[in-house]
Amino acid sequence: MRKLVCIIFFVVPLFVACQTVQEDPVIKISNFNIDHTITEIEVVDWLSNEHVAIVTDQDFINDLIKELSSSDNRSTKAVELGNPDYKLFFISNGELVYELGYFNDSVTSGVISRYWDYQKDGLYEVIHQLPIED
Numbered sequence: 001m002r003k004l005v006c007i008i009f010f011v012v013p014l015f016v017a018c019q020t021v022q023e024d025p026v027i028k029i030s031n032f033n034i035d036h037t038i039t040e041i042e043v044v045d046w047l048s049n050e051h052v053a054i055v056t057d058q059d060f061i062n063d064l065i066k067e068l069s070s071s072d073n074r075s076t077k078a079v080e081l082g083n084p085d086y087k088l089f090f091i092s093n094g095e096l097v098y099e100l101g102y103f104n105d106s107v108t109s110g111v112i113s114r115y116w117d118y119q120k121d122g123l124y125e126v127i128h129q130l131p132i133e134d
Helices: 002-019 058-070
Strands: 040-045 051-055 073-075 086-092 095-108 112-117 122-124
Touching: 040 058
Parallel strands: none
Antiparallel strands: 040 051, 040 086, 073 122, 086 095, 095 112, 112 122
């Protein structure tokens, strides 16, 4: 009987401990925040740095900035995403204000996104497609 009690005291906690699942903590980056009025977004090929397009549609730009600013986000420090297709240069009256990477196809790393903040090493949960021809 004593052996049975000892086994129960050692085995039961072991089973309980094995069933406890530790989830990785969600690591976020700071929110997207631009204090300038963006007048255009220049799109440049990620690898070649060749000019691809300029987005000047103010409605699109404002909607994108609003979505990026209020979106959920995740760090990509421990994730290998590969190279984005484009660099996006956010420009305010001729002045470069910010840069993001852009994937033609959405990527998933805690959030579904096309927009990668390579300066903060994180993705914003925004899938707005750029109004450009591939």
